[in-house]
Amino acid sequence: MLRPRRLSLAGLALATAAAGLTLLPASAEAAPAGHLPTAAHSPALAAAAPDIDVTRVQAHLTELNSIATRNGGNRRSTGQGYRDSVAYVKGKLQAAGYTVTEQACTSGCTSGAGPNLIAEWPRGDASKVYMFGSHLDGVSAGPGINDNGSGSATLLEVALKLAQTDPAMAARVRFGWWTDEEQGLNGSDFYVRSLTSAQRSAIKAYYNFDMVASPNGGYFINHITSAAAAPMKAYWDSLNLQPEENTEGAGRSDDYSFENYGIPTSGYAMGASARKTSAQAAKWGGTAGAAYDGCYHSACDTTSNINATGLNRSADGVAYTLWKQAVSDSAPANDFSVSVNPAAGSADPGTSLTTTVSTATTSGSAQTVNLSASGAPAGVTVSFSPASVTSGASSTATVSVGSSVAPGTYPLTFTGTGTATHSASYTLTVKGAGGCTPTQVISNGGFESGTSPWTGDTGAIGTFSGQSAHSGSRYAWLAGYGYAATDSIGQTVTVPAGCSKATLRYWLHIDTAESGTTVYDTFQVKVNGTARQTYSNADAATGYTERTLDLGQYAGQQITLTFTATEDSGLQTSFVVDDATLTTG
Numbered sequence: 001m002l003r004p005r006r007l008s009l010a011g012l013a014l015a016t017a018a019a020g021l022t023l024l025p026a027s028a029e030a031a032p033a034g035h036l037p038t039a040a041h042s043p044a045l046a047a048a049a050p051d052i053d054v055t056r057v058q059a060h061l062t063e064l065n066s067i068a069t070r071n072g073g074n075r076r077s078t079g080q081g082y083r084d085s086v087a088y089v090k091g092k093l094q095a096a097g098y099t100v101t102e103q104a105c106t107s108g109c110t111s112g113a114g115p116n117l118i119a120e121w122p123r124g125d126a127s128k129v130y131m132f133g134s135h136l137d138g139v140s141a142g143p144g145i146n147d148n149g150s151g152s153a154t155l156l157e158v159a160l161k162l163a164q165t166d167p168a169m170a171a172r173v174r175f176g177w178w179t180d181e182e183q184g185l186n187g188s189d190f191y192v193r194s195l196t197s198a199q200r201s202a203i204k205a206y207y208n209f210d211m212v213a214s215p216n217g218g219y220f221i222n223h224i225t226s227a228a229a230a231p232m233k234a235y236w237d238s239l240n241l242q243p244e245e246n247t248e249g250a251g252r253s254d255d256y257s258f259e260n261y262g263i264p265t266s267g268y269a270m271g272a273s274a275r276k277t278s279a280q281a282a283k284w285g286g287t288a289g290a291a292y293d294g295c296y297h298s299a300c301d302t303t304s305n306i307n308a309t310g311l312n313r314s315a316d317g318v319a320y321t322l323w324k325q326a327v328s329d330s331a332p333a334n335d336f337s338v339s340v341n342p343a344a345g346s347a348d349p350g351t352s353l354t355t356t357v358s359t360a361t362t363s364g365s366a367q368t369v370n371l372s373a374s375g376a377p378a379g380v381t382v383s384f385s386p387a388s389v390t391s392g393a394s395s396t397a398t399v400s401v402g403s404s405v406a407p408g409t410y411p412l413t414f415t416g417t418g419t420a421t422h423s424a425s426y427t428l429t430v431k432g433a434g435g436c437t438p439t440q441v442i443s444n445g446g447f448e449s450g451t452s453p454w455t456g457d458t459g460a461i462g463t464f465s466g467q468s469a470h471s472g473s474r475y476a477w478l479a480g481y482g483y484a485a486t487d488s489i490g491q492t493v494t495v496p497a498g499c500s501k502a503t504l505r506y507w508l509h510i511d512t513a514e515s516g517t518t519v520y521d522t523f524q525v526k527v528n529g530t531a532r533q534t535y536s537n538a539d540a541a542t543g544y545t546e547r548t549l550d551l552g553q554y555a556g557q558q559i560t561l562t563f564t565a566t567e568d569s570g571l572q573t574s575f576v577v578d579d580a581t582l583t584t585g
Contacts, residue, residue, distance in 0.1 A: 068143030124169030135181030217270030
């Protein structure tokens with residue numbers, strides 16, 4: 001959560017009229033069991049939404065804490081810790097079937113800030129969107145686990161549960177993980193400014209989650225009496241939590257960006273640096289007179305700074321709100337189902353296979369169902385004969401695999417659209433001749449075709465005075481500034497299955513003004529945010545050296561591969577990369 005700041009007159013009027021927004025503290029002890037119901041998931045409302053397993057949320061927090069540890073102890077928006085956090089969340093969402101976009105903040109953000117991450121569940125009425133967001137960045141002082149790993153991890157697990165259960169949707173759900181919140185709500189402000197008026201109007205409510213696991217926390221709701229807040233309050237009321245208005249956080253988190261454009265907002269918070277009153281301690285437990293979060297914006301904001309009970313109640317309340325607002329609460333008068341048999345198949349490149357897509361009328365009258373497929377990799381096509389059926393009938397799906405498709409396992413989704421939308425999963429395995437066809441999967445590894453599909457600090461790609469290419473004319477020059485800085489470029493690739501080897505090869509030139517063998521500046525190859533290979537100024541040499549890395553353990557997986565260079569505040573070290581390939585065989 002952003003530190004307190006002066007509100008604009010418009011923002012103050014909004015906050016006053018709606019009784020405030022908030023992101024709150026954490027610290028002291030969790031509320032004793034005697035003060036509150038022991039069941040985190042209300043029996044009265046349990047049927048409305050699935051229970052969110054708090055241990056899974058905590059597992060995400062553990063990974064965010066580890067990312068901070070590997071990156072200087074923080075996840076600030078301009079650092080590699082933030083970019084690795086984005087890669088972690090993005091990988092989980094892509095694997096679950098979300099439409100995921102990294103949105104670079106091109107105006108209004110701190111120089112060097114990483115991207116916003118937007119994920120949309122591709123079901124439901126696109127003209128009616130409910131949006132759930134949290135800031136993914138932290139401050140420089142610590143790893144930012146309550147502020148705001150807690151909100152980010154909660155939304156990630158709720159998003160994964162939505163994908164797992166795949167209910168019928170009455171509205172569209174979109175998630176946002178914001179950059180540069182701690183420097184002024186900049187990422188979310190850029191996102192809302194970038195929308196057209198029609199796109200803003202489609203957002204029926206935005207829900208914000210910032211610091212939802214404060215150790216000495218309370219139970220606070222933004223705009224508690226508003227229509228948007230009604231399901232959030234209903235869930236916490238069902239636990240007899242007696243929530244209060246979130247006044248501490250008014251205008252201090254990303255919901256304010258949406259408010260400024262007239263979009264209804266609400267959200268949960270458990271408190272920041274404000275102090276718990278005696279009345280609050282009496283009803284919620286904890287320590288009166290102590291901050292809600294004694295580690296707010298501090299180095300001690302680690303996984304030890306999490307109130308698991310509050311985190312659980314927040315996560316379940318988020319799920320309840322999502323289901324209440326966006327999931328269909330009744331089956332259509334006329335409805336149908338979709339199934340696939342067999343649900344998996346294997347084929348060599350250059351061949352095809354078939355499966356049967358069956359439909360059934362589950363309520364009311366039979367209806368026309370239009371069939372489509374998604375998730376197919378480049379070179380794979382799916383056709384249906386017939387392309388539409390009357391529910392109760394079947395269609396033959398033909399999956400055609402091009403001759404250049406890499407071996408691997410690919411999840412496909414077959415969708416039927418009528419008065420509702422239903423889908424079934426199909427798993428395609430591309431075997432390749434003899435079980436393995438040698439394939440190179442990195443695109444534009446020599447950087448000769450511009451910057452795409454590389455992401456990150458792509459300004460490092462090109463031709464520059466002072467360095468030269470290994471081959472061709474272009475390369476990626478990372479670091480070399482002579483002051484504290486981090487450069488990172490990456491791309492997401494699929495490592496084909498069915499092969500015994502997957503080898504990353506790249507040419508690396510290191511030159512430095514440092515001396516001796518002490519490590520000051522580093523270059524790392526990361527997979528999904530985890531460092532797999534490291535070189536430093538101590539490895540400097542004339543010309544290029546070919547480097548290799550075995551990535552066979554990732555066979556059959558989609559990974560984000562990143563080259564990252566980090567300099568300290570002293571003398572320069574340049575890390576120049578060229579001719580990167582990832583070949584199976």
